[in-house]
Amino acid sequence: xxxxxxxxxAPRAAGQQQPAQQDTGGSDxxxxxxxxxxxMMVREALGxxxxxxxxxxxxxxxxxxxxxxxxxxxxxxxxxxxxxxQQTPQxxxxxxxxxxxxxxxxxxxxxxxxxxxxxxxxxxxxxIELLVELSESLGIxxxxxxxxxxxxxxxxxxxxxxxxRVDPETLGAEFEQIIAADRSGDLNKILPGAEExxxxxxxx
Numbered sequence: 229x230x231x232x233x234x235x236x237x238a239p240r241a242a243g244q245q246q247p248a249q250q251d252t253g254g255s256d257x258x259x260x261x262x263x264x265x266x267x268m269m270v271r272e273a274l275g276x277x278x279x280x281x282x283x284x285x286x287x288x289x290x291x292x293x294x295x296x297x298x299x300x301x302x303x304x305x306x307x308x309x310x311x312x313x314q315q316t317p318q319x320x321x322x323x324x325x326x327x328x329x330x331x332x333x334x335x336x337x338x339x340x341x342x343x344x345x346x347x348x349x350x351x352x353x354x355x356i357e358l359l360v361e362l363s364e365s366l367g368i369x370x371x372x373x374x375x376x377x378x379x380x381x382x383x384x385x386x387x388x389x390x391x392x393r394v395d396p397e398t399l400g401a402e403f404e405q406i407i408a409a410d411r412s413g414d415l416n417k418i419l420p421g422a423e424e425x426x427x428x429x430x431x432x
Contacts, residue, residue, distance in 0.1 A: 265336075265343045269351035270358075272332040277358065286362060293324040294363045302327055305390050313386075317369030322383040325356045330391055352387070356380055 258266075279287050289299070296315030306313045306323060313319050329352040336343055343351075356379055360371050371379070 262344070262347050265341065265347045266351050266354075268336060268341065269329075269332045269343060269347065270354055272335050273328050273351070273355045273358065276328060276331060277362065286366075290324065290359075290362070291366060293327070294320050294359065294366065294368055296320045298323060306386055309386055309389055317363060317371070318375060318379050319382065320368075321356060321359045321363055321371075322379050322386055325352060325359050325379075325383050326386045326390060328355050328359075329387065333391075352383065353380060356383055 277286055277290050278284060293299075293302070294317075296317070296319070298313075302323065303313070305327075313323060329348065332351070332355075333343060333348060356376065360376055360379070363369055364371065
């Protein structure tokens with residue numbers, strides 16, 4: 229299984245902007261602590277994807293995962309998934325995102341940081357976006373926005389299978405909230421940085 233290599237200065241995937249805190253003046257406003265936890269998770273994930281020893285180059289294991297070539301331990305982790313995990317670009321991104329999310333959680337926990345469930349969800353969503361962009365840049369696949377949404381749903385199912393920390397009903401409600409916010413143009417209120425990503429994809 230991939231081992232984390234924390235590299236706070238790791239580059240973001242091409243076209244990605246540092247998430248900016250949005251002050252909505254309402255109950256959906258992101259608190260400074262939530263934003264800090266979110267940023268830490270994303271930076272930690274980027275440090276795993278882009279190791280310090282090869283700046284700007286993705287880790288070989290990440291590339292293999294995105295091609296559907298999973299470590300046996302990863303395969304075993306999702307052995308009970310329904311439908312079974314396939315060697316498709318969509319499942320490859322979903323599986324890799326879940327593993328990365330769990331690794332970043334573990335790394336931050338070792339540093340004494342307990343990230344709230346909703347922040348894990350939001351950061352995990354950006355990790356999916358980073359991996360989608362990386363997969364596309366490597367020429368593995370090209371994803372329509374509807375496919376990215378499907379990958380997020382699949383990743384939530386796999387995360388629920390591998391990690392008991394999030395109640396599945398709560399997780400599903402969170403995703404529906406994000407889809408509704410995206411359609412209403414309020415996505416940045418609950419998911420910092422996502423609006424810029426959506427604009428960059430241009431509804432592909």
